[in-house]
Amino acid sequence: MLKVLLARLGQGVLVLLAVSAIAFAMFRYVGDPVLTMSREDATPQEKAELRAFLGLDQPVPVQYAKFLWRVVRADLGISYRNQRPVFELIAQRLPATLELVLAATVISLLLGIPLGVYCALRPGGWLARGVQTLSLIGISTPTFVTGIALILVFAVWLQWVPSFGRGNVVDLGGWTTGFLTASGLKSMLLPALTLSLFQLTLIMRLVRSEMIDVLSSDFIRFARARGLPARRIHFTLALRNALMPVITVTGLQVGQLVAFAIVTETVFQWPGMGLLFIQAVGFSDIPVMAAYLLFVGGLFVLINTVVDLVYVLVDPRLRVRGA
Amino acid sequence: MTMWATVPWSVRLAALVALGLLLAALAAPWLAAIDPTDLRNFNLADAELPPAFVEDGDPRFPLGTDNQGRDLLSAILYGARVSIAIGAAAVLTALTIGVTLGLVAGYVGGRVDAVIMRVADVILSFPTILLALLVAGVARALLPEAEAARLAPFVLVGAIGVHDWVQYARTVRAATMVERSRDYVRAAQVIGLPARRILFSHILPNVVGPVLVIGTVHLAGAVLTEATLSFLGVGMPPTDPSLGTLIRIGNEFIFSGIWWIAAFPALMLVVLVLAVNVVGDWLRDRFNPKLRGRT
Numbered sequence: 001m002l003k004v005l006l007a008r009l010g011q012g013v014l015v016l017l018a019v020s021a022i023a024f025a026m027f028r029y030v031g032d033p034v035l036t037m038s039r040e041d042a043t044p045q046e047k048a049e050l051r052a053f054l055g056l057d058q059p060v061p062v063q064y065a066k067f068l069w070r071v072v073r074a075d076l077g078i079s080y081r082n083q084r085p086v087f088e089l090i091a092q093r094l095p096a097t098l099e100l101v102l103a104a105t106v107i108s109l110l111l112g113i114p115l116g117v118y119c120a121l122r123p124g125g126w127l128a129r130g131v132q133t134l135s136l137i138g139i140s141t142p143t144f145v146t147g148i149a150l151i152l153v154f155a156v157w158l159q160w161v162p163s164f165g166r167g168n169v170v171d172l173g174g175w176t177t178g179f180l181t182a183s184g185l186k187s188m189l190l191p192a193l194t195l196s197l198f199q200l201t202l203i204m205r206l207v208r209s210e211m212i213d214v215l216s217s218d219f220i221r222f223a224r225a226r227g228l229p230a231r232r233i234h235f236t237l238a239l240r241n242a243l244m245p246v247i248t249v250t251g252l253q254v255g256q257l258v259a260f261a262i263v264t265e266t267v268f269q270w271p272g273m274g275l276l277f278i279q280a281v282g283f284s285d286i287p288v289m290a291a292y293l294l295f296v297g298g299l300f301v302l303i304n305t306v307v308d309l310v311y312v313l314v315d316p317r318l319r320v321r322g323a
Numbered sequence: 324m325t326m327w328a329t330v331p332w333s334v335r336l337a338a339l340v341a342l343g344l345l346l347a348a349l350a351a352p353w354l355a356a357i358d359p360t361d362l363r364n365f366n367l368a369d370a371e372l373p374p375a376f377v378e379d380g381d382p383r384f385p386l387g388t389d390n391q392g393r394d395l396l397s398a399i400l401y402g403a404r405v406s407i408a409i410g411a412a413a414v415l416t417a418l419t420i421g422v423t424l425g426l427v428a429g430y431v432g433g434r435v436d437a438v439i440m441r442v443a444d445v446i447l448s449f450p451t452i453l454l455a456l457l458v459a460g461v462a463r464a465l466l467p468e469a470e471a472a473r474l475a476p477f478v479l480v481g482a483i484g485v486h487d488w489v490q491y492a493r494t495v496r497a498a499t500m501v502e503r504s505r506d507y508v509r510a511a512q513v514i515g516l517p518a519r520r521i522l523f524s525h526i527l528p529n530v531v532g533p534v535l536v537i538g539t540v541h542l543a544g545a546v547l548t549e550a551t552l553s554f555l556g557v558g559m560p561p562t563d564p565s566l567g568t569l570i571r572i573g574n575e576f577i578f579s580g581i582w583w584i585a586a587f588p589a590l591m592l593v594v595l596v597l598a599v600n601v602v603g604d605w606l607r608d609r610f611n612p613k614l615r616g617r618t
Binding site: 011014015018022026136137139140141142143144145148149151152156163255256259260262263266267277278280281282284286289293296297300301304 | 441444445448449450452453456457459460461463464543547550551554555556557570573574577578580582585586589592593596597600601604
C-alpha cells in the first residue's frame with residue numbers, strides 16, 4: 001500500500017516538475033517580456049534595468065526556482081490579454097468546467113452501465129448489435145462534429161434548448177452553479193451530452209466485456225449450480241465484480257474529460273477553462289496558457305494518485321501484493 | 324485468397340470505402356472541378372450557395388459553396404487530401420521515432436531505458452489532444468503569422484506525433500527485450516557486428532509486425548486529432564483548408580440555416596475515420612489480439 005503510494009507520488013512529482021519546467025520555458029523564452037513591457041523608445045539602459053527588476057539577468061536555475069515559488073503561492077502572473085491575474089481568471093472559470101465534466105460523467109455512467117450489462121446478457125439481440133454499431137460510429141465521430149450536429153438539430157431547427165453559454169447561474173460564494181436554475185440545466189444538456197458520448201461508449205464496452213468475463217468464471221457457475229435467482233447472480237455478484245475496472249476508467253477519464261471539454265466548450269461557447277485556454281492560444285496569451293498547463297498537470301497527477309489508492313482500497317488482492 | 328474469405332463483409336466494405344476515399348483524395352487535382360487553394364478559381368458572388376439538389380441550388384456546385392464562393396465538393400476532396408497526408412505523416416513520424424527509441428531502450432537497457440520509459444510514462448499521462456493543442460498553440464505564439472500558415476502541416480505532424488510515439492516505443496521495447504537473448508542476436512554479437520546493424524537489420528524485422536497494426540489504428544486517431552486542431556483554429560489555415568478547417572468555417576454559418584458548409588466535410592471525415600477504424604480494429608483482432616482495448 002505504502003509502496004504503491006510512494007511510487008505514485010514519485011512519478012507525480014516528476015510529472016509536475018516536467019510540466020512546470022515547460023511552463024517556465026514558455027514564460028521565459030516565448031517572446032521577450034522586456035520588449036513586451038517596455039516603451040518603444042526605451043534606452044538599452046532602461047531595458048537592462050527592467051531586466052534586472054524582473055530578475056531575468058539571474059542564472060536560469062535561480063529563475064526557475066523563483067518561478068516555482070511563485071507558482072506555489074498561486075501567483076501565476078497577469079494575462080496579457082485582459083490584464084487580470086491569471087489565477088483569478090482560472091478560479092472564475094473553474095466551476096463551469098467542473099460542472100460540465102460532472103454532468104457528463106453522471107450521464108455516461110447512468111446510460112453506459114445498463115447498456116453494457118444489457119449487451120453482455122443478450123449478446124445476439126438486435127438492440128445489443130445496434131448499440132455495438134452505434135458505439136463504433138460514436139468513437140469515429142469527433143466531439144466537435146457531434147456538438148455541431150446537436151446544435152443544428154435541437155437548437156437551430158427544433159429550438160428546444162439554447163445553443164451557447166450557461167444560462168442563468170446562481171452564485172454560491174464564489175462558485176457559480178448552473179444546476180439550480182431551469183435555464184442553467186437546459187443550457188447544460190447539449191454540452192454535457194456531447195462531452196459524455198465518448199466516455200459513454202468506453203464505459204459501455206468495458207462493462208460489457210467485463211460482464212462477459214465474469215459471467216464465465218467459476219464462482220458464477222457455482223452460484224448458478226446452487227440455484228440462485230438469475231437477477232441476484234447478474235446484478236449482485238457479477239455486476240459488482242465487473243464494476244471494478246469501471247472505477248479506474250471513470251476516474252482516469254475525468255482528466256480526459258477536462259481535456260476534451262476544451263473542444264466542447266469551444267463549440268458551445270461554454271465559459272469554462274477550456275474556452276479560456278483556446279482564447280489564450282488565439283491571442284498568444286502565454287501566462288494563461290502556462291497556467292492552464294500547470295493546472296491540468298496537477299489535476300492529472302491528483303487523479304492518477306487517487307484512482308490508484310481507491311483501486312487498492314477496493315481490491316484486497318492488490319493490498320497483499322503491495323505489502 | 325483463403326484469408327480474404329474469412330474477412331467479414333463489414334470489414335470488406337470498410338476497406339473498399341477507405342480505399343475509395345483514399346484514391347479520391349489522392350486524385351483530387353484531377354477529380355475536383357477547381358483548385359480551391361487558388362483565389363482565381365472562385366468568386367465571392369457565388370458565396371453560400373446551397374447544394375444543387377435543394378431548391379435555389381446551382382448545378383455548377385453539386386454540394387453548394389462555402390463563404391468565399393468555393394465549390395464545396397472540390398474543397399472537400401482537397402481537404403481530405405490534406406487531412407490524410409497530415410495523418411499519415413504524423414503516424415510515420417511517430418512510428419519512426421517510437422520504433423527507434425523502443426529498439427534502443429530494449430536493447431541497451433539500464434539508464435537509457437529508464438529515462439526513455441519515464442518520459443513515455445509522463446507523456447502517456449496526458450491525452451493526445453491536450454499535448455497537441457499545447458504544441459500547436461506554443462508554435463503559433465512563437466512563429467510570425469505568415470510563417471505559421473506555411474509551416475502549419477509540419478507543426479500539426481509534430482503536435483500529433485509528440486504523444487503517439489509512446490505506444491510504438493513500448494511495444495517494440497518489450498519485443499526487443501525478448502529478442503535480445505535469442506541465439507541469432509548472440510551470434511551477431513559474437514561475430515562483432517555493430518549494435519546499429521544488429522538492431523536495424525536483425526531485430527527490427529522480427530518486432531515490426533505489431534507496429535504496423537498499431538499504425539493503422541493510429542491513422543484514424545491522427546486524422547481526428549488533426550481535424551480537431553484545425554477546428555479549434557490552431558491547424559490548417561482557411562487558404563489551404565483540411566476537413567477540420569472547412570467544418571470550422573461552416574460552424575460560423577450554422578445559425579443562419581446554412582448547414583451544408585459544415586455538414587458535408589463532417590460527413591466525409593466521419594465516413595473516412597469510421598472506415599479506417601473498422602479495418603484497423605479487424606487487423607488488430609486478427610493479428611494481435613493482445614493489443615485489444617489498449618489503444
